[in-house]
Amino acid sequence: MLATKQPVLRRFWYAIMPIEQLESGPQPFTLLGEPIVLFLDAKGEPAALEDRCCHRTAKLSKGWCRNGNIVCGYHGWEYDRDGMLVMIPQFPFEQPIPDARARAFRTKTRYGYVWVALDEPLHDIPDIPEDGDPAYRRIFQFYDTWNTAALRLMENSFDNAHFAFVHKNTFGDIDQPRPEKYEIVETDYGFEAETLITVKNPPIAAKISGTTEPYTKRHMRNKWFMPFCRRLDMEYPSGIRHIIFNCATPIADGKIQVVQLLFRNDTEADCSTQELIDWDAAIIAEDRDILESTDPDAIVDMGRKIEKHMPSDRPGMLMRKRLLDLLHEHNEEEVPKPMAMDASAPEQRRLAV
Numbered sequence: 221m222l223a224t225k226q227p228v229l230r231r232f233w234y235a236i237m238p239i240e241q242l243e244s245g246p247q248p249f250t251l252l253g254e255p256i257v258l259f260l261d262a263k264g265e266p267a268a269l270e271d272r273c274c275h276r277t278a279k280l281s282k283g284w285c286r287n288g289n290i291v292c293g294y295h296g297w298e299y300d301r302d303g304m305l306v307m308i309p310q311f312p313f314e315q316p317i318p319d320a321r322a323r324a325f326r327t328k329t330r331y332g333y334v335w336v337a338l339d340e341p342l343h344d345i346p347d348i349p350e351d352g353d354p355a356y357r358r359i360f361q362f363y364d365t366w367n368t369a370a371l372r373l374m375e376n377s378f379d380n381a382h383f384a385f386v387h388k389n390t391f392g393d394i395d396q397p398r399p400e401k402y403e404i405v406e407t408d409y410g411f412e413a414e415t416l417i418t419v420k421n422p423p424i425a426a427k428i429s430g431t432t433e434p435y436t437k438r439h440m441r442n443k444w445f446m447p448f449c450r451r452l453d454m455e456y457p458s459g460i461r462h463i464i465f466n467c468a469t470p471i472a473d474g475k476i477q478v479v480q481l482l483f484r485n486d487t488e489a490d491c492s493t494q495e496l497i498d499w500d501a502a503i504i505a506e507d508r509d510i511l512e513s514t515d516p517d518a519i520v521d522m523g524r525k526i527e528k529h530m531p532s533d534r535p536g537m538l539m540r541k542r543l544l545d546l547l548h549e550h551n552e553e554e555v556p557k558p559m560a561m562d563a564s565a566p567e568q569r570r571l572a573v
């Protein structure tokens with residue numbers, strides 16, 4: 221599925237960037253292949269417009285903010301947060317401003333990030349009840365660009381068969397390759413999946429999980445929010461909860477912005493923010509390395525028989541089925557990447573001679 225070619229994917233909220241990044245002025249971002257510019261309006265709320273001036277098409281992100289409007293850096297045309305052209309410095313005051321604009325998109329601020337939906341959203345931003353709960357702290361773990369498809373990251377996080385291999389140097393045990401089973405309940409927004417997994421605890425992991433046992437079982441109560449958000453809720457035997465929330469925001473086909481937040485019901489004195497960032501960074505680097513080696517076109521219609529599967533792939537298969545259903549509900553067919561040219565095809569050979 222080429223994410224940029226499926227219009228229904230424009231009807232979801234995506235985490236774009238930390239709101240603080242807008243304090244230094246307009247910022248460009250590409251969402252589902254659409255170049256946008258983000259800036260703060262007069263009330264300090266985020267605004268998102270197409271990143272293109274309607275005069276000579278310059279990128280508005282090259283300009284600056286003035287009283288909550290955005291000023292094009294080329295000739296100074298000025299737009300408000302809704303994309304209306306409000307000022308042309310070269311026009312005499314008495315002359316009406318042409319009815320011209322830049323397209324505007326919906327924005328929200330949630331969990332310290334600006335979220336954007338390019339078209340009318342089908343669901344709200346996933347709810348994280350721990351955010352704002354005084355028993356929990358919120359940690360910004362990272363904000364990185366990866367060369368893979370959003371679905372690859374989603375299915376990977378519900379794939380219990382990869383721990384023993386991909387994470388053999390952190391928490392996985394290569395001598396225990398048999399995955400645990402997930403209990404899955406479908407919901408309107410995606411699904412919930414519950415399991416118990418056994419993990420290895422190197423010394424730092426003991427601090428993370430609040431145990432000194434070399435191996436522990438952790439209770440996982442996870443959620444997938446269509447299309448590309450996930451919540452991994454790990455409960456250690458110590459009672460510590462380690463809740464990772466990700467949004468895999470599609471930038472282009474095969475390119476995503478990975479946003480990761482962590483919620484913990486302990487304190488800085490129990491385990492420092494930096495230790496938690498470093499621990500999860502080591503784990504996610506292992507995932508990233510292998511995911512960037514996969515085909516970035518994760519096919520959702522498995523009738524195409526592009527991949528072979530095993531029982532532990534079930535959560536990923538369910539994601540593909542739900543995404544395919546979503547496309548069909550909106551009268552779309554999956555758009556896969558064009559097949560590679562077969563060098564041995566007769567036409568090719570003829571061209572070659």
Ligand code: FES
Pocket residue numbers: 273274275276277278292293294295296297
């Ligand atoms: Fe933007 Fe001319 S291109 S003002």
Ligand code: CO
Pocket residue numbers: 376377382386387503507
């Ligand atoms: Co992993």
